[in-house]
Amino acid sequence: MLLDVTDLEVRYGRRPALRGASLSVGPGETVGVIGETGSGKSTFARAVLGLVRPSAGRIVVDGTDVTRFRARQWRALRRTGVVQYVFQDPLRSLDPDLTVASSLAEPLRIRGVPAREASRRAAALLDRVGLAPASLDRLPGELSGGQRQRVAVARALIVEPRLVLLDEPVSALDSANRVRVLELLKSLRNAGTSLLFISHDLGSVAGVADRVAVLYQGRIVEQGPVRDVIAGPVHPYTRLLVGSAPTLRSAAAGRAARASLRALLSEGTTA
Numbered sequence: 219m220l221l222d223v224t225d226l227e228v229r230y231g232r233r234p235a236l237r238g239a240s241l242s243v244g245p246g247e248t249v250g251v252i253g254e255t256g257s258g259k260s261t262f263a264r265a266v267l268g269l270v271r272p273s274a275g276r277i278v279v280d281g282t283d284v285t286r287f288r289a290r291q292w293r294a295l296r297r298t299g300v301v302q303y304v305f306q307d308p309l310r311s312l313d314p315d316l317t318v319a320s321s322l323a324e325p326l327r328i329r330g331v332p333a334r335e336a337s338r339r340a341a342a343l344l345d346r347v348g349l350a351p352a353s354l355d356r357l358p359g360e361l362s363g364g365q366r367q368r369v370a371v372a373r374a375l376i377v378e379p380r381l382v383l384l385d386e387p388v389s390a391l392d393s394a395n396r397v398r399v400l401e402l403l404k405s406l407r408n409a410g411t412s413l414l415f416i417s418h419d420l421g422s423v424a425g426v427a428d429r430v431a432v433l434y435q436g437r438i439v440e441q442g443p444v445r446d447v448i449a450g451p452v453h454p455y456t457r458l459l460v461g462s463a464p465t466l467r468s469a470a471a472g473r474a475a476r477a478s479l480r481a482l483l484s485e486g487t488t489a
């Protein structure tokens with residue numbers, strides 16, 4: 219497992235924000251975490267990144283128990299680049315005074331990669347996230363929100379992490395940019411990168427994730443393959459979520475219908 223979280227509890231003062239949340243992400247898997255505002259999604263992400271300390275439970279990242287890690291150990295783990303993150307607001311992950319080229323090359327330069335090699339890898343990655351080479355010389359402020367978010371994703375990927383944690387990566391984007399970034403996440407998943415995709419929007423997660431976990435009042439109340447959760451939600455909150463997005467059911471049904479049609483068609487061509 220790349221990430222194995224068991225019975226995680228986090229308190230702010232006396233108030234629990236997470237009350238025993240368990241979730242794992244396997245190699246090459248994309249797991250969505252959905253929940254309403256205040257359900258503990260960001261707290262979950264912060265705990266996995268070592269930014270808040272759990273009061274109980276266990277967090278194992280790529281085989282290492284990090285639950286009681288001290289700041290120095292977290293810094294060492296972050297330097298390995300095994301887990302990278304992308305936040306809702308790409309301006310938080312990008313230095314406004316650095317061009318895209320410098321922003322992408324910086325994590326490699328810090329790890330001792332020579333300048334020419336770092337630039338070459340930055341340019342190659344830009345292509346992978348669907349941005350034109352001309353973007354390399356731009357500052358974040360000269361890009362659209364969607365372009366900026368794709369740069370933030372590229373920056374997270376440049377150190378070849380095993381797990382990328384995305385906290386509401388499309389919530390701040392308009393619908394066209396949202397679709398583009400979701401397509402990018404799908405292509406990462408298809409290329410075998412493990413993703414933990416946190417969102418309040420089941421619709422965004424449904425198209426990308428293999429599995430989905432529903433966080434409600436600090437507990438994961440339901441999890442399973444996306445298709446199963448949408449087709450047969452068990453917890454009342456999940457039912458509410460699915461019920462308020464009727465297009466999801468019909469999209470799932472449409473996909474199933476298309477899949478059986480494709481199966482029939484391929485049988486026809488091989489017969």
Ligand SMILES: Nc1ncnc2c1ncn2[C@@H]1O[C@H](COP(=O)(O)OP(=O)(O)OP(=O)(O)O)[C@@H](O)[C@H]1O
Nearest residue numbers: 230234235253254255256257258259260261262418
């Ligand atoms: N630094 C903090 N100090 C005190 N309470 C906090 C702090 N951060 C979050 N909380 C509380 O913990 C609970 C969970 O917050 P969290 O930000 O994890 O939820 P969320 O699901 O990410 O919400 P949103 O979708 O609005 O970002 C909320 O009740 C919130 O008010």
